[in-house]
Amino acid sequence: MKKWITALTAVAVVSGVYAEMSVDEIVNKANQASYYAGKDGKADVEMKIIDKSGSERTREFTLLRMNFEGGDQKFYVYFKKPADLYKQIFRVWKKVGEGENDVRQMFLPALNLNREIAPGDKRTSFVGSDFVYEDVSGRNLNDDVHELAETTDTQYVIKNTPKDPGSVEFSHYTIRIDKETFLPRKAEYFDKNGKLYRTVEATKVETIQGYPTVIESVVSDLNTGGKTVNTFSNIQYDIGLNEQIFDTTNERSLRRPPREVTR
Amino acid sequence: MDFKKYIPNISSCSLCPSAERVVQISLMSLLAASATYALDTELHGFVDGRGGYRTQNDPYEDERSLSELRLQLDSKTYFDWGEFSARGDFVYDDLADDIEKVDLENGDGFFDLRELNLLFTPVDWSDVKIGRQILTWGTGDLIFINDLFPKDWNSFLLGRDEEYLKAPSDALFASFFPSIGTIDVAYSPRMDADRYVDGRRVSYWNPMQQSIAGQNAVIDAERRDEWFKDYEMSARFYRPVLSWEGALYFYNGFWKSPVGGNANGAYFPRMNAYGASAKGSAGKGLANVEIGYYDSREESGPTQFVPNDEFRFLTGYEREVAKNLTAGVQYYLEWMMDHDGYEQEYNAMYGTTATARDEFRHLLTLRLTKMLMNQNLTLSLFTFYSPSDNDAYFRPIITYKISDHWKVTANGNFFVGESDYTFFGQFKYNSNVNLGVRYSF
Numbered sequence: 001m002k003k004w005i006t007a008l009t010a011v012a013v014v015s016g017v018y019a020e021m022s023v024d025e026i027v028n029k030a031n032q033a034s035y036y037a038g039k040d041g042k043a044d045v046e047m048k049i050i051d052k053s054g055s056e057r058t059r060e061f062t063l064l065r066m067n068f069e070g071g072d073q074k075f076y077v078y079f080k081k082p083a084d085l086y087k088q089i090f091r092v093w094k095k096v097g098e099g100e101n102d103v104r105q106m107f108l109p110a111l112n113l114n115r116e117i118a119p120g121d122k123r124t125s126f127v128g129s130d131f132v133y134e135d136v137s138g139r140n141l142n143d144d145v146h147e148l149a150e151t152t153d154t155q156y157v158i159k160n161t162p163k164d165p166g167s168v169e170f171s172h173y174t175i176r177i178d179k180e181t182f183l184p185r186k187a188e189y190f191d192k193n194g195k196l197y198r199t200v201e202a203t204k205v206e207t208i209q210g211y212p213t214v215i216e217s218v219v220s221d222l223n224t225g226g227k228t229v230n231t232f233s234n235i236q237y238d239i240g241l242n243e244q245i246f247d248t249t250n251e252r253s254l255r256r257p258p259r260e261v262t263r
Numbered sequence: 264m265d266f267k268k269y270i271p272n273i274s275s276c277s278l279c280p281s282a283e284r285v286v287q288i289s290l291m292s293l294l295a296a297s298a299t300y301a302l303d304t305e306l307h308g309f310v311d312g313r314g315g316y317r318t319q320n321d322p323y324e325d326e327r328s329l330s331e332l333r334l335q336l337d338s339k340t341y342f343d344w345g346e347f348s349a350r351g352d353f354v355y356d357d358l359a360d361d362i363e364k365v366d367l368e369n370g371d372g373f374f375d376l377r378e379l380n381l382l383f384t385p386v387d388w389s390d391v392k393i394g395r396q397i398l399t400w401g402t403g404d405l406i407f408i409n410d411l412f413p414k415d416w417n418s419f420l421l422g423r424d425e426e427y428l429k430a431p432s433d434a435l436f437a438s439f440f441p442s443i444g445t446i447d448v449a450y451s452p453r454m455d456a457d458r459y460v461d462g463r464r465v466s467y468w469n470p471m472q473q474s475i476a477g478q479n480a481v482i483d484a485e486r487r488d489e490w491f492k493d494y495e496m497s498a499r500f501y502r503p504v505l506s507w508e509g510a511l512y513f514y515n516g517f518w519k520s521p522v523g524g525n526a527n528g529a530y531f532p533r534m535n536a537y538g539a540s541a542k543g544s545a546g547k548g549l550a551n552v553e554i555g556y557y558d559s560r561e562e563s564g565p566t567q568f569v570p571n572d573e574f575r576f577l578t579g580y581e582r583e584v585a586k587n588l589t590a591g592v593q594y595y596l597e598w599m600m601d602h603d604g605y606e607q608e609y610n611a612m613y614g615t616t617a618t619a620r621d622e623f624r625h626l627l628t629l630r631l632t633k634m635l636m637n638q639n640l641t642l643s644l645f646t647f648y649s650p651s652d653n654d655a656y657f658r659p660i661i662t663y664k665i666s667d668h669w670k671v672t673a674n675g676n677f678f679v680g681e682s683d684y685t686f687f688g689q690f691k692y693n694s695n696v697n698l699g700v701r702y703s704f
Contacts, residue, residue, distance in 0.1 A: 049637070057667050082667035083703035086307050101544050110426040112397045118548050120583030128638035249503040250445055252438065256382055256390055262341055
């Protein structure tokens with residue numbers, strides 16, 4: 001009987017916590033869980049771009065990430081496949097501050113050239129896949145108004161409406177967030193006519209070094225019938241990466257890529 | 264292993280034995296790299312076939328502008344202490360004068376060595392790369408002021424892949440990383456000249472003849488090839504300035520093309536360059552500005568002609584103007600010092616000033632790039648237009664990636680100009696169209 005009471009209390013307390021959590025808290029925790037795990041991180045990524053007819057293109061790259069104070073993040077992407085992207089490096093300094101542009105750089109080894117990429121539209125395709133830049137580095141939370149649309153036994157359903165509808169191709173999108181891990185499991189994008197046209201799903205999740213981690217995700221474009229499958233392997237957190245790797249004011253790690261990506 | 268049998272007739276080459284040695288070394292390293300599994304080695308490359316035609320008759324050049332097949336092998340080997348890179352092209356060029364004559368300096372012959380270098384970190388605050396390498400810096404898009412590393416203008420004008428605009432340097436390249444910024448120093452013990460327009464493949468304005476010339480007047484300038492005497496030294500210092508990147512440049516060497524003339528013909532006069540640049544984001548795009556002063560270190564006289572000092576200025580802005588459409592504009596200025604003196608010398612030599620250069624050359628460029636079909640189709644157009652020379656150069660390129668391995672390219676190089684003697688006008692008979700197919704592995 002005593003056990004029962006304890007269990008019930010626990011449930012009550014937990015649901016109490018759930019109930020009291022504001023939308024902003026949920027969204028913040030989900031953002032932390034999906035993009036900020038660890039102080040830094042590394043993963044090998046295989047990206048399969050599959051068109052309607054079933055023909056496939058593959059991108060392989062190693063991704064390094066480091067978190068900075070205030071929510072800024074830096075990414076270092078080292079391409080291994082396909083052959084025409086081999087050894088190319090893509091660096092991003094994601095800035096979350098109001099009105100600040102991300103820094104994006106592409107290093108072309110054949111020319112030994114570090115090219116800055118015009119900031120531009122974050123809703124454009126990442127290396128020809130169905131993922132857009134914002135899927136990779138995370139959409140700024142301040143760009144949307146968030147509402148808790150539904151709470152199920154296991155998930156929160158958040159409706160997100162852009163503050164500047166002209167800057168994006170969707171009218172709104174919903175995200176289903178796991179109550180337990182706070183990982184977003186499925187996002188559904190609706191066009192200006194309210195029709196569902198795009199989904200992003202976390203299809204496999206594992207816990208790595210204590211961090212719930214998406215190890216497979218799929219984007220489907222319902223208009224084109226194409227999809228992209230991302231598979232993550234060799235995931236590591238809290239490696240103690242050298243900050244200089246990400247330093248966009250310095251070309252050292254472009255001219256000599258770190259062992260973390262070449263090996 | 265006897266590598267000689269894989270190198271037919273190389274002993275007839277004029278630069279042997281050094282060329283032979285380099286070819287052997289690179290072949291060995293490529294083979295060793297690909298065969299030795301114990302080493303941490305990657306081997307990649309491509310096969311690229313390209314053909315092109317002139318779109319008009321050129322009285323001094325072939326009708327075909329390109330007809331070649333190349334195999335590039337690119338190997339990288341990782342050690343705990345550094346990296347070893349070897350990259351070279353085996354070329355069958357149907358239009359070459361003598362395909363068997365390998366010249367690693369100007370890229371002639373069946374083998375062009377692009378890279379053969381060792382990169383290591385002798386101390387924590389410095390990286391060193393020694394050997395053959397591609398060097399680049401500066402802020403311009405296809406315009407170079409302080410990047411005085413060698414360019415291959417023939418490849419560029421004839422429509423090879425853009426990576427071939429950069430010719431290799433044989434250099435020691437050291438970078439230092441003090442807290443105040445980054446210092447890069449490149450030292451080439453022998454000058455690495457541009458693979459300049461010499462008339463063999465591309466016709467050009469010849470001031471001696473006061474007309475366009477080509478294979479009838481091939482420029483064969485004496486090379487600056489004395490070790491440690493004909494050296495080049497380039498340095499750059501760069502660091503963040505507010506939220507931009509600021510840089511200072513210095514160069515000590517030679518005019519990169521043989522723009523001087525003396526009793527022996529065309530030659531490479533001495534030159535220093537001093538410059539600065541800044542780049543960063545502005546509004547929704549990227550902006551850059553770069554200046555340079557070319558300090559000609561020799562004097563013109565009765566027996567020799569050298570270019571005057573020049574001030575050069577560049578500014579540019581690039582941004583995404585619509586989804587998957589990027590536009591970049593640049594303004595560039597060449598300002599010749601002591602233009603009166605130049606005109607007097609020019610008149611004394613050629614008996615006219617009508618074909619002399621202007622004091623100011625203004626140039627505008629526009630790059631438009633549109634990506635379509637999941638970025639597998641790229642349409643790009645780069646335009647150079649000079650209102651002062653009244654000439655222009657259009658570079659349309661269409662690239663389609665058929666698969667992860669296959670890529671096809673169609674491109675054109677079109678030159679128009681009012682006069683035969685202006686920078687782009689002189690190339691008017693070289694306008695060409697090309698088709699290329701590449702398999703990458």
